[in-house]
Amino acid sequence: MTFINYASREINCKIVYYGPGLCGKTTNIQWIYEQANPEKKGKLVSLATETDRTLFFDFLPLDMGTVKGFKVRFHLYTVPGQVFYDASRKLILRGCDGVIFVADSQRPRMEANIESIANLATNLKENGFDIRSIPYVLQLNKRDMPSAAPADEMERLLRFRNEPMIEAVANRGTGVIETLKACARQILLELQKG
Amino acid sequence: MAKLDLVMYEEEYKALQDIIGRLQRDAQAKVVFLVDKNGQQIAAAGDVRSIDATSLASLTAGNVAATDGLAKLIGEKEFSLLFHEGEKDNLHISIVGKRGILVVIFDQNSSLALVRLRVKKASRELQEIFDKVEIRAQSESGGSARFESPFSEITDEDIDKLFGD
Helix, strand or coil, rough: CCCCCCCCCCEEEEEEEEECCCCCCCHHHHHHHCCCCCCCCCCCCCEECCCCEEEEEEEEEEEEECCCCCEEEEEEECCCCCCHHHHHHHHHHHCCCCEEEEEHHHHHHHHHHHHHHHHHHHHHHHHHCCCCCCCCCEEECCCCCCCCCHHHHHHHCCCCCCCCCEEEEECCCCHHHHHHHHHHHHHHHHHCCC | CCCCEEEEECCCCHHHHHHHHHHHHCCHHHHHEEECCCEEEEEEEHHHHCCHHHHHHHHHHHHHHHHHHHHHCCCCCCCEEEEEEECCCCCEEEECCCCEEEEEEEECCEEEEEEEEHHHHHHHHHHHHHHHHHHHHHHHHHCCCCCCCCCCCCCCHHHHHCCCE
């Protein structure tokens, strides 16, 4: 749910990074945080366990500049990927404007990717959204891993609606901004419809 | 789809701002925030510079969402009030209508009883404005949309510019 404030001429959008455990959702956000201009970024909030596994969510507010005289701000969230945190994942999708699915390219994780997309569809539905129409991007992360499956094979398994598909190595920043941009583009174009 | 954007105009925003400004003074609170349930800050009053408002908004919404989940687990509709007591400062969090959260931060200059009393009155007033915003949004999402999105003419170039290309 986009929040458009005519008084302060601001528009806030919520983007959620989704995907199986250890696929690199937090790494994506961390890289954006480290690269962003200090004036543009807010604090990175991480609710994580002692071993740095996301417990509830990570949150990063980003000021993007202005469009048509409105200040555009993105609120980036990650969900906890581990299967047993499903209740938390559902809560974080509440009111989101777009979803980035981070898939783990390593072959042994392919089943976890498929399960996580199915879980995303269910949780979106419970929040009143349709996975087939919400702004959505598929990121193939960890392309540098020796056990990475070929991109076309992953496409066959994971891509289902002609969504933008971006290859990434999030810990080096490859594909991270492209992914965010592909999602932002869909959200802003959606706003065109009013 | 259940997607209904929250669009707020100057007049509504001013009315909300007036109410929470008054609440902050009447309750002798340090800061009052109005946040939406999705984690976005709507308005604030008091010494807001001392606090990271954006993080506060998202964490409050997360807190309320988690508590909502707990309520449902034990068969309650919601817990409409949360109170966190600190050594110096306290947080009073309450739900306003379907989509608002009111956060009051206060210290020993005020009391829980006073805050609760003032919050009750302010909540009713805030609720009325939220209702108005919702009714307007619904009528605008119907066929006779007089609301024209300011983004109706957004271009790919505009989007590229946001990313500094």
